[in-house]
Amino acid sequence: MILHVDMDAFYASVEERDRPELVGRPVIVGGTPEGRGVVAAANYVVRKFGVHSAMPTGKALRLCPEAIVLRPRMEHYAAVSRQIRDVFERYTSLVEPLSLDEAFLDVTGSRQLFGTAVEIAHQIRADILRETRLTASVGVAPNKFLAKIASDFDKPDGLTIVDPEGIQQFLDPLPVSRLWGVGKVACRLLQQLGVETIAQLRQLPVELLQDRFGRHGEHLLQLANGIDGRPVIPDREAKSISHETTFSVDIDDPALLRAWLLELTEQVARRLRRHGLRARTVMLKVRYWDFRTITRSHTLPAATSSTGTLWEAASGMFSQLEAKLHPVRLLGMGTSGLEQEGQVQLSLFDEPDRRKQHNLDSTSDEIRNRFGTSALRRGSQLEHGAEHRPQPRPDDS
Amino acid sequence: MKLHCQRSELASAFQIVNGVVPARTPKDILKNVHLIATADGCTLVGTDQEVGIRVDVGGIEVEEPGETLLPASRVISVLRELTEPVVDLELTEEGVLIRSGHSEFQLAAGDPAEFPPVSSFDDQPHYVLQGDHLREAIRRTLFATDTESTRYALGGVLVEPGDGKLTLAATDSRRLAVMPAACTAEGVDQPENPQPVIPSKAMTLIERSIAEHDSPVQLALHANDVLIRCGRSTIYARLVEGRFPRYSDVIPAESTYLVDLVVGPFYSAVRQSQIVTSDESRGVDFTFADGTLTLTSRAADVGQARIELPIAWDHDPLTITFDPRFVAEFLRVLPAEAAVQLHLIDESSAAVFRTDDGYAYVVMPLARDH
Numbered sequence: 001m002i003l004h005v006d007m008d009a010f011y012a013s014v015e016e017r018d019r020p021e022l023v024g025r026p027v028i029v030g031g032t033p034e035g036r037g038v039v040a041a042a043n044y045v046v047r048k049f050g051v052h053s054a055m056p057t058g059k060a061l062r063l064c065p066e067a068i069v070l071r072p073r074m075e076h077y078a079a080v081s082r083q084i085r086d087v088f089e090r091y092t093s094l095v096e097p098l099s100l101d102e103a104f105l106d107v108t109g110s111r112q113l114f115g116t117a118v119e120i121a122h123q124i125r126a127d128i129l130r131e132t133r134l135t136a137s138v139g140v141a142p143n144k145f146l147a148k149i150a151s152d153f154d155k156p157d158g159l160t161i162v163d164p165e166g167i168q169q170f171l172d173p174l175p176v177s178r179l180w181g182v183g184k185v186a187c188r189l190l191q192q193l194g195v196e197t198i199a200q201l202r203q204l205p206v207e208l209l210q211d212r213f214g215r216h217g218e219h220l221l222q223l224a225n226g227i228d229g230r231p232v233i234p235d236r237e238a239k240s241i242s243h244e245t246t247f248s249v250d251i252d253d254p255a256l257l258r259a260w261l262l263e264l265t266e267q268v269a270r271r272l273r274r275h276g277l278r279a280r281t282v283m284l285k286v287r288y289w290d291f292r293t294i295t296r297s298h299t300l301p302a303a304t305s306s307t308g309t310l311w312e313a314a315s316g317m318f319s320q321l322e323a324k325l326h327p328v329r330l331l332g333m334g335t336s337g338l339e340q341e342g343q344v345q346l347s348l349f350d351e352p353d354r355r356k357q358h359n360l361d362s363t364s365d366e367i368r369n370r371f372g373t374s375a376l377r378r379g380s381q382l383e384h385g386a387e388h389r390p391q392p393r394p395d396d397s
Numbered sequence: 398m399k400l401h402c403q404r405s406e407l408a409s410a411f412q413i414v415n416g417v418v419p420a421r422t423p424k425d426i427l428k429n430v431h432l433i434a435t436a437d438g439c440t441l442v443g444t445d446q447e448v449g450i451r452v453d454v455g456g457i458e459v460e461e462p463g464e465t466l467l468p469a470s471r472v473i474s475v476l477r478e479l480t481e482p483v484v485d486l487e488l489t490e491e492g493v494l495i496r497s498g499h500s501e502f503q504l505a506a507g508d509p510a511e512f513p514p515v516s517s518f519d520d521q522p523h524y525v526l527q528g529d530h531l532r533e534a535i536r537r538t539l540f541a542t543d544t545e546s547t548r549y550a551l552g553g554v555l556v557e558p559g560d561g562k563l564t565l566a567a568t569d570s571r572r573l574a575v576m577p578a579a580c581t582a583e584g585v586d587q588p589e590n591p592q593p594v595i596p597s598k599a600m601t602l603i604e605r606s607i608a609e610h611d612s613p614v615q616l617a618l619h620a621n622d623v624l625i626r627c628g629r630s631t632i633y634a635r636l637v638e639g640r641f642p643r644y645s646d647v648i649p650a651e652s653t654y655l656v657d658l659v660v661g662p663f664y665s666a667v668r669q670s671q672i673v674t675s676d677e678s679r680g681v682d683f684t685f686a687d688g689t690l691t692l693t694s695r696a697a698d699v700g701q702a703r704i705e706l707p708i709a710w711d712h713d714p715l716t717i718t719f720d721p722r723f724v725a726e727f728l729r730v731l732p733a734e735a736a737v738q739l740h741l742i743d744e745s746s747a748a749v750f751r752t753d754d755g756y757a758y759v760v761m762p763l764a765r766d767h
Contacts, residue, residue, distance in 0.1 A: 301545060343680045343763040345720060347570050348647045348747065349549070 001117035002232060003105040004139040004147035005124065007084065008156035010101035011041035014080055015070055017133050026051075026067040033058035033069075038387070040072050044156060075370050077101075080132060087127045091120050096232045102151075104144050106232035118161055125159065142167070145228035149178055167226035172199035179223045181216060183246050185289075185329065189213075198224045214291040241275075242283065242334025243267045250289045250327035257328055258318065259386040262378060264333040265314050269307040270365060272335060278303035280337030282313040286321060287330035296321070303339050307364075308357045310335065398434055398463025398488035403456035404497065407484060408476040410454040411469070413630060414443035416602050417450050418469045429466040431512045432486075434459045442515050443469065448599045449515035449633040450606075463488055466507030475502055516633050518626040522584035523617040524563060528607040528627060531614050534565045534578040535604045537730045537756055542597050543569030550639035553596040558588045558618065566644045572723045573644055573759040580616075589620040592641050599623070599634035606630035648759055649747055652740035654715065656685065656708055661733030664725065666704045670694045671721045673702040680763040681721040685741070686714035694721070717744045718763040727758045 007013065011029040016022045026046030030053075031037010039060050042051045049064035061067060081100040088095045091114055094106035107120050114120050121138045128136050139150025141162035150160040150170075162170045176182050176190050176198055189212055195201050201224045209217030222228070233239075243264045251257055261284075272279055280303045287293040296317040304310065314333050367376045381387065414430050422428065422445065431442035439457040443450055465488050472495070476484070481498035488494075488506060495502040535554065543551040555566040562577045595603075607614060607627050614627040625632045670681045675696035684691045690708045695701035727750060731737070740749040750758040 342678060343718060343765060345571050345763050346745065346761040348568065348573055348759065348761050349570050349642045 001107055002141055002144050002147040003107055003117065003121055003124070004144070004151040005088070005103055005105065006137050006151045006155070007101035008135045008137055009041055009043050011072060011077055012043035013134050014077055016043060022068065026064050028057065028060055028067050028069045029072050030057050030069065033061055078369070080134070083132055084128055087124060087131065091124060093234065094232045095234055104147065104232045121159055143228040144230055144232065145180060145223055146170070146226055149174070171224065171226055172197065172202070174198050176201050179220060181220065184248060185250070186213065212291070214293065216291050216293070239338065240334050240336035241268055241271050241277070241279070241338065242332060244285060244330055244332025246330045247328070250329050252325060252327040254322050254325060256386070257331060258315065259380040259383065260331050261314055261318055261333060262311060263381050263386045264331065265311045266307055268333055268335055269305060269310050269361070270368070272305040273361065273365060276341045277338045278305045278341055279310070279335030280339065281335065282310055282317070283334040283336065284314055284317040285330070285332030285334065286328055289327040289329050291329070299337070302345065303337065305341070306357045307361055398465060398486070399461035400434055400439060400486040401458040401460065402454070402484045402486060404476060404479055404482055404484045406456040407454055408473070410441050410452045411473050411476060413452050413606060414441045414450055415469050415473060416605065417443045417445050417448050417598070419445040426466070426507060426511055428469055429507050429512065430469045430472070431464065431509055432467055433464045435462050442512070444513055444515050446513055447635050448596060448602065450602060451515055451517060451631040453629040455629065464509045465493055466509050466512055467493060468504060471504060516624060518615065518617065518624050518631045521617050523615045524558070524580040524582055524585060526563065526578050526580045526614045526616065528612045528614050530578045532604055532607045534576040535600050537576045538565045538567040538574040539597060539600050539604070540726050540730065541567040541569060541572055541574040544597060549642050550594045550637040553594040553637040554600050555592060555594050555641045555644070556618070557592060563616070568642065568644060570642070571761050573647060574727070575644065575648070575757045577755050588618060590618060590636065593618050593623060594637040594641050595623055595634055596637050599632055602632050603627065606632065647747060648757060649740065649742060649749060652742050652749065654685070654712060654741040656690070656710065656739040656741070658708065658737050658739055660728050660731045660735045660737060662706060664728035664733070666692055666706045667721050667725050667728060669704045670702055671725060673700050674721065675699055679720050680718040682716050682718050684714060684716040685710050687711065715741065715744065717741065717748065719760060720763060723760045
């Protein structure tokens, strides 16, 4: 059985905990409206005004003028996140963190020691509350996809269980937008087919879905039937590290796509460095407006975690696609062939360059760890507003 | 066309030409060898269009001149399996007839007019080198090339014309091998290409074609290609495109420490230390301390090794980590009794091995990550 643990309004809740005078008042953690910042987290009071994360702070303040805007304290949140992670690891070593505030846990092997999955979920919620004074919502289900939906089902401070026998009963009434990979565009396409709920989607012939969504169509049908075979992969055993983003509107401007690709590359590179890993292979993934998806990969002469080197490879592959660029719906950047950092073979010819790159990477990592991801941004990313917030996706590979 | 050949001579000439015949190619015609027989003798020609070779075959009696294309791999098989010393070749309406003793083969023959031409070495400005000198210089540099480099032209050996010598240099950007070979210039005033890089494949061919040790080798360097005549072979090669890095800049002029070593025992120690390395931990620590060089290697799930070698060292201890393959490959091309000097600066700077005949080999160490 799989648990999906999702902290409730994490950044905002941490702030409320640390400053009790905020409790009951509308709180936004995020960038300032002057700096064209966005909402990183909103507490439940301010959410009632229609504020949600990723919304520009300026707009949020128009919806709720009395909201208190706090600068994110990422380092602090990361420390709390580590405390929570420690709780998880008491119950299982199979922990796959998705971000600071959510993770998948595979507790199948832990039941002999700690009781049923539901009992473990209760214990984890209690441990977190006792040790951090924060609440978590947990979904318990036979697979990742269902657990993720379940944790969101009764937020905040909820526990939702999906029995293997009750999968269809649970899924059928839900709107199709709950399926991973179904955003606005796919929703509209499904609406044209008269499909609003997962039950209706399940009735469609697979050929029709394949016709509209390509290979993704079959995948949708599997999800609608509650089938998801992906294992929980602990970060340190990850075979690949990747990020991808689905755009709210399809993009065909190469400069804008490049800005996004750079953003994704930076995040992947940072994650590699955080885990002390280097990657040998760089992958590019592009899904076009019509769901046609292509992937390219490039193997480097030596494994690296340098943003500059990874970007060189990713942007090189992207350049080769540019000529045949149609509107793009999803862009992804990934790395595989991961190895632990150890000794590096020094080079005869480009040493100063490598050292400079390394210093640049470690300095920018430090700034972002201390002040948050958006504290340091590249010109192209600012210009195009390319800022990626990692979200779990159905096919992260 | 009608020829009487010595089987062994024909077979060895085919073997040499086969060095350029591509195993896989979209152009099937390149899998052939072009045989040209004139009243003066017989020549075999092969090419992959980057590198080409012409080999004069000895021991052939030309009864009737002519030319034909022969399928390389099949003819080599035939020549290998035949047992009689004499082989007769004849071009007929049906193809090429190969007869020897009680055996007869009839092979389809291609049209020689369609075969790409390979230049011959006509009268032109060139350098002359002693065969064994050039061969030694190739052996000591060729192994350091990097055919996968995209950044620099490293897929070959730089043959840099200088005062009374050609300097051969090869690198894969982690180590660099440099070896001069004395030469005389015949009619060359200004080199057309000051930094010609000859592809590895051609260098291998040249090394193999230098038959007799003291036979002279003629080398004509052009802007985009090179022609070499040695013994019975003439080799043509298109030069590797791109820039060779400024190799002389990375050979440290001065060093802090100097260690004298003898190839045989040092090579043996390095080979031993290599046993306990893995893909994840390739490095071997070379610790120079009072009177002893200690090589230590360890790999997770494998084990560890410690090999000691007496040296003259009276400084503070110094540990420098190398990929042992790079050290071993250098030692392998030298005779066991040869003396080498190792010049060191510190654990993160280039180390240089030198021999007294002008050979220099630079290796970059491994560094702890971050």
